[in-house]
Amino acid sequence: AQSVTQPDIHITVSEGASLELRCNYSYGATPYLFWYVQSPGQGLQLLLKYFSGDTLVQGIKGFEAEFKRSQSSFNLRKPSVHWSDAAEYFCAVCGRNQGGKLIFGQGTELSVKP
């Protein structure tokens, strides 16, 4: 079955520290991969996406993610976290030529300590 796993429900990091949010997927073939962020009371904003090519993708707000086919992973990273990064982060996948339907992970809530 197609699924996305975000093993960390809640992560707390100090401001200025580095961040890595984990995402693993189970899919028949390599899907399209996405990270979305949801701030309190807000909708889902696309941070970055992987379709093909370079496995390290850059996104907005200083985020990057690395696709590792052998591990079926697409982990999100940021070298230095800012207090405004506190939010919920969702990893999602979409099958190629599948009409755009997204399958989401459970989400990881990020808290940032001053």
Add this chain to the structure above:
Amino acid sequence: EPEVTQTPSHQVTQMGQEVILRCVPISNHLYFYWYRQILGQKVEFLVSFYNNEISEKSEIFDDQFSVERPDGSNFTLKIRSTKLEDSAMYFCASTLTAPQVPEAFFGQGTRLTVV
């Protein structure tokens, strides 16, 4: 910057009542979606819509749900007879070209509370 707009932001309704959630997708987008997020759970796909018809729906999207694009700009989700378990945040999304470049833009969501 173009955006997806949803109204209302919050709706409270009594069990058994009909509700219509409204969305205005990005104007040149062709594929439209509804997702929902029950409190504390993951975002779940409900339905996709293209060329004035449903292209895919989940098992959640039963006969109580329907979608419509009544004019060139609005995209609506109707729940005919709401149940307590329909309480959730409902997100509308749109993409320009789904199979090739499925980059979905989401609205702010409508929080539906069924009492």
